[in-house]
Amino acid sequence: MENTVCEPQKRALSCIQPTGIPTLGNYLGALRNWVAMQDEFECFYAVADLHAVTVKQEPAKLRQQIYEMFALLIAIGLDPEKSLLFVQSQVPQHAQLSWLLSCQTQFGELSRMTQFKDKSAKHADNINAGLFTYPALMAADILLYQPDYVPVGEDQKQHCELTRDLALRFNNRYSPTFTVPEPYIMKTGARVRSLQEPTKKMSKSDENQNAFISLKDDKDTIIRKFRRAVTDSDAKVCYAPGKDGVNNLMEIYSAITGKTNEQIEAEFDGKGYGDFKTAVGEAVAAELAPIQERFATLMGDKAQLEALMKTGAEHASYVANKTLKKVMKKMGFVI
């Protein structure tokens, strides 16, 4: 049926850092929702490479990871014809607005950011200014495109809240300029936890390779990692307080298969953890196999990836520039 409603389509924007191949956590917490949102929203998705250099990066490796992340976004099902896909550093307005917003952001606000506290504890030899002002750049990434929603995992909620505060502050001080966006957090997969320490989030920078599933892991590796996942001595597949390991595996299985906790408990009633872990591993491997195949094909044609990046950056820059000019004019710059 033809859509006769004249309401403008709502916008969504999100970004991911090109720091290594993403994990199952990134996929279930964010990337999969990006794909689902393409049909309903006007979507902007970026590889946040400027954010990546807040920690030390080896240049050749970073460049390769930018290509890989861009290819991966297409491989998971983002369609450059439907969504605007681009690389953050190729759109200079991000760095420009970031400066202007950092002058509206208080030291105290930035000091309270959990990610800053975690990362500065982890990289004590490199607590640089960029690591501290990171949330102002993230706010710029978002506000430049005037999105209504920002699909992210639970860990980015605090940054999204600061973005909302900055948008409101600017609108109140100068006059309405920014759409005040809302974080869009799905219930399943919002916080996938480590397979080895299930109270911590699954992270690609974990030193223990068995703690996370990379989207590049092959079937045998995936099943092996799940079989080694930390559980408990209960040997009963059920969702309950204190059973962090099993709860995490159930959440992953539920996010992939769509089954409820009750259905999962019934499926594994009377069976041990071994069967359950293998089933989770097989479901994850089956979901990732077609993505891995498309990824390999895309990485074989860098010229095509560069052409897609260029088109994306041109479109993004056009949209971003409109917001940036408005902001500069309101702040008193001669434009």
Ligand code: TYM
């Ligand atoms: P990044 O690159 O660490 O992660 C990308 C997305 O994956 C989600 N995520 C998870 N979700 C569930 N469980 C997990 N274990 C898990 N680990 C990661 C993150 O919440 C995120 O949605 N600062 C951002 C990148 C960024 C951004 C932006 C995001 C830069 N500019 C503008 C949104 C809008 C980051 O470091 O995400």
